[in-house]
Amino acid sequence: MPLPRLRLTPDVSHGPLDGAWWPRCDALELELPALVGSLDPSIGTVTRVTVGTAAWPDAPQEVMAPGHVIEVVLTDLAAEAHAITVDCGTVGRWKLLVIPPDEPAGAATRLLTAAADPGNPLSAPRLLALAESGLDGQDTWESEGGSGLR
Numbered sequence: 001m002p003l004p005r006l007r008l009t010p011d012v013s014h015g016p017l018d019g020a021w022w023p024r025c026d027a028l029e030l031e032l033p034a035l036v037g038s039l040d041p042s043i044g045t046v047t048r049v050t051v052g053t054a055a056w057p058d059a060p061q062e063v064m065a066p067g068h069v070i071e072v073v074l075t076d077l078a079a080e081a082h083a084i085t086v087d088c089g090t091v092g093r094w095k096l097l098v099i100p101p102d103e104p105a106g107a108a109t110r111l112l113t114a115a116a117d118p119g120n121p122l123s124a125p126r127l128l129a130l131a132e133s134g135l136d137g138q139d140t141w142e143s144e145g146g147s148g149l150r
Contacts, residue, residue: 007116020097020115028059044091052080083124097124
């Protein structure tokens with residue numbers, strides 16, 4: 001399987017997101033092993049992910065990754081609607097925007113960059129809503145403290 005389309009915040013994130021992931025399809029059991037395999041091994045072993053039921057309605061309760069099983073927790077929380085939270089035991093937790101697989105490449109690229117911006121103040125649902133509104137998001141993002149979608 002090709003490497004996942006992923007962009008992480010450099011160093012430590014102080015915003016609501018630690019980056020973004022653009023899966024190729026909506027089958028979590030196919031996409032998650034590649035995502036986990038691409039993460040830096042120093043972050044530890046991914047033990048659990050939390051995903052929104054809206055984006056992953058058919059997600060299994062467990063996904064096999066190289067050498068271990070990852071628990072999948074489903075949530076209906078609005079803040080998790082377009083996000084995946086990756087838990088690495090006691091090492092840490094990362095929250096990523098999940099860009100819909102059918103998102104056009106130009107918009108997806110802008111979202112990958114925006115979500116990985118350490119100054120991004122927007123949540124996953126808000127960032128995706130801006131992109132889907134057809135606006136470039138510049139005025140809204142800057143008014144909320146970020147550098148804007150470009």
